[in-house]
Amino acid sequence: MVRQFLGELQWRQRPLWIGAAGLGGLLLVGGIALVSQQLWHDQPTALAPTTATGPKAPAPPAQAAWISPLRRQCSVPDITLQQRLQQLQQQLPRRMERLRIAPSNYGPRLARDAYGHPIPNRPQLVVLHETVYGLNSAINTFMTDHPDDADQVSYHMLIGETGRIVQVLDPDRRAFGAGYSAFRGRWAVTNPSMAGSVNNFALHLSLETPLDGENANSSHSGYSSAQYDATAVVLADWMQRFGIPADHITTHRHVDLGLERADPRSFNWGALQVRLAALGVLC
Numbered sequence: 443m444v445r446q447f448l449g450e451l452q453w454r455q456r457p458l459w460i461g462a463a464g465l466g467g468l469l470l471v472g473g474i475a476l477v478s479q480q481l482w483h484d485q486p487t488a489l490a491p492t493t494a495t496g497p498k499a500p501a502p503p504a505q506a507a508w509i510s511p512l513r514r515q516c517s518v519p520d521i522t523l524q525q526r527l528q529q530l531q532q533q534l535p536r537r538m539e540r541l542r543i544a545p546s547n548y549g550p551r552l553a554r555d556a557y558g559h560p561i562p563n564r565p566q567l568v569v570l571h572e573t574v575y576g577l578n579s580a581i582n583t584f585m586t587d588h589p590d591d592a593d594q595v596s597y598h599m600l601i602g603e604t605g606r607i608v609q610v611l612d613p614d615r616r617a618f619g620a621g622y623s624a625f626r627g628r629w630a631v632t633n634p635s636m637a638g639s640v641n642n643f644a645l646h647l648s649l650e651t652p653l654d655g656e657n658a659n660s661s662h663s664g665y666s667s668a669q670y671d672a673t674a675v676v677l678a679d680w681m682q683r684f685g686i687p688a689d690h691i692t693t694h695r696h697v698d699l700g701l702e703r704a705d706p707r708s709f710n711w712g713a714l715q716v717r718l719a720a721l722g723v724l725c
Contacts, residue, residue: 497557499631502624502638508696510689511711512718516725524720530675531721539608543584547596549616552642556634562643565613565684567625568677568691569640571648572706575656577602580648584610594618597646599676605668607676613684619646623697625690640697645680647673649706664708674717681723688724 518524530537551563573580580600588594596617600608611617622637623629629638649669655662665673680686694703718724 496559499555499557499559499638502627502629503699505624505699506696508626508689508692510691512688512691512715512724514688514724515715515719518720518722520716520720523716527671527675527717527720530671531678534607534675534679537607539606541581541584541608541610543596543610544587546588547584547594548611548618551614551616552630552632555631557631561630562628563616565643565645565680566686566690567640567644568680568686569620569623569644569646569694569697570691570706570709571597571619571646571694572651572655573600573648574651574705577606577608577650580650581608581610597648599645599647600650601647601669601672601676602650603652603666603669605666605672607672613645613680616641617644617646619648620644620694620697622699624699625692625697637699644697645684645686647676649673649709651707655707659707660704661708664710665706667713670710670713670717674714674721677714678718678721678723688718 553560553563555561577600580597584596596611597619598609598611598613598615598617600606600610602608618641620639620641623639623641625640625644628643629640630642631638632642649665652663652665677691681688693709694705715724
């Protein structure tokens with residue numbers, strides 16, 4: 443089914459991909475399609491216990507502990523790499539493209555949950571993804587209006603194979619990047635009929651998938667050096683602006699409570715480690 447679908451799309455030409463119909467096994471990879479906060483309509487939500495202050499949101503189910511691959515590092519062994527990244531850092535404001543996506547694909551960061559209790563709405567977490575299809579397909583999807591909740595999707599930032607940096611959504615907005623999700627026992631329940639997600643306090647960054655990754659395989663050839671450079675510069679900016687610690691940079695695979703996401707596949711944490719160290723944010 444997947445092979446037939448890819449053949450119909452002639453995926454080596456990187457066509458624009460609209461919507462999520464017919465993805466079949468590609469959903470297991472966890473790309474763009476159907477990863478919004480509205481995805482899990484069929485997920486049962488436990489009845490909220492009633493207290494003197496009113497009903498409380500249910501707690502997320504238990505999940506595996508997140509052990510960050512990033513470690514503290516103050517030394518910079520590669521001065522050439524540091525100089526290259528610092529130059530990119532200076533160029534970031536003018537290199538970053540900014541989109542105006544369809545309003546149906548994002549929302550405000552909410553100060554209170556579905557039960558009226560305060561919830562975190564400042565970015566405290568970064569979730570890494572991959573697009574599965576080409577960058578233009580992702581952009582086209584975000585700019586397309588999606589009346590149906592299950593089709594609504596967005597990330598805050600896209601990083602292309604050539605190092606192209608595209609801001610899909612300002613960090614002060616809530617991107618619909620992860621559905622049924624939690625991180626270290628925390629989620630935000632913004633709809634009483636649905637389970638919670640990390641979207642209200644997360645930033646979402648997605649890397650463009652290489653051509654050989656436009657499939658349902660568990661791995662691919664990996665991301666380019668230019669992508670790791672751009673990703674590190676964007677992450678360093680977010681870490682400094684919002685006080686996000688390195689161990690709060692995680693993956694869609696980890697936060698997904700449905701255990702169906704695998705992205706970003708073939709991610710090289712060592713490549714990110716040396717770049718973030720060169721930018722001085724791991725010391």
